[in-house]
Amino acid sequence: MSSLSKTLGVLDLFGPEQLQVDPETIAARMGLSRATVYRYVKDLCEAGLLTRVGAGSYGLGPRIIELDWMMRQYDPILSAGRELMHELADKTGLAVFASVFYDGHIINTYITESHDASHFAFGRGHPLPLFRGAQSKVLVASQKGKRLQKLHEEIARDPSNPYSACSWSEFARMAKKIRKDGYSITHDELNTGHTGIAAPIVSVDEKEVMGSISAVGTTANFRLLRQETVLDMLIDTTRRIAQNIHAQRSIPAA
Template sequence: MQNTNKTVIKSMKLLHLFRTNPTLTLNEMVDAAGLPKTSVHRMVTSLEEAGLLQRDGTGSYKLGLLFLEFGQLVTERMDLRKIALPYMKELRDQIGEAVNLTIKDQSEALYIEKLDTTHPVRLFTKVGRRSPLYAGACSRIILAHMAEEDVETYLQEQKLTSYGNGTITDAAKLRDILSDSRKKGIAISRSELENGTTSVAAPIFDFKGEIAGGLSIAGPSERFSDDKIQQMIDQLKQASYEISKELGYKEPPL
């Protein structure tokens, strides 16, 4: 507890008051939290500016709409994992390699589910791992299907650092590969995040037709010949399409 930020802890104490109270005045927060009024006023002002609290016409406070956005995001991500898991199990059993599920989180891809291969030689990936959107098939398939202006902003702001001997660090080459992935509905990476590894990924779309995540098959490159990758692609794309349909996606498969 030595490294905790006391202001953050106290601010969370104020927010917790709203779990049982729809609205609270400043004085009611002071009394309930047992904190000095000046401190509460300062924290409430910051929370309001951040969108975590909202003041109504009477001067009382309630939780801000940002919580609604966060709640929707959490629900969507949990639903995606729940929907995808049976298809991931089927895919893993059919192909015998690890299957990963990722989503976009800020400027990174976040692994929210992983099913390991049955082979003794495995890759080091785990739920909660993050990777840059430009590196690795399961990350880059998300980047490829983002809005074009968002992709360009990302490429202009992102430093393309090498992680493996196959990492794409040339922006022009990366743009071409993203365009190709968008057209074909598939991304393939070789030694981009870790040397000696290969990954094949397909996009998952939501009911709005927007990218919701990436589904990939990954393993040691020695088990991913060109012929085997081609065999994987149809099964992978079908699985990602079925997941997309359950999310409300209406378009035909890529």
């Protein structure tokens, strides 16, 4: 592992339950000497990736916000699908989420506002639990072979996950059904009283699942809508986003 990778590895210590770290924690978690820790922290602070937030504690720095802004301008799913997501939200009155899978994590990268002012437990950037919620199920199910088996093992180690007791064969069968159906529908899995429908964004050549789009709202609101109609509109939105991404990638560089 390069020195740069080790330095950036400090950022992996942060999470929803760990918003600040101190040098002692970094040294213990990464097996580093205090001198090395202080060198890494100094470099990260100078780059704006860390900032001092208290007596000997550090939090994520302002450079993270700048990178987030740039990501939202040029992220392929958002640049290709932001308007389509708002179009779907306007037609259904539901909140529409864009979500991605990376390095074993699932996060929402964009959320339109719902008409019923719902408050969601997992907002933009907050990691979702594996295989809980429609968007998480769709993205986990898109993994295959050893990747899917590794995710099953991680779920099995989490007693708070309702699918932790599932055997590998049961889990693989559920994932296969989601892939075959091309969507997932869940009720009350992430937000009590809410229903979600998610479908993957599949590349035009069908070789890559680039992310997912989901429509989420109160179960009461879903009863006022024809679920089949919402599903058709959702799948059409993912198809159009994939086509837009393909068109963007086909434009020759200047």
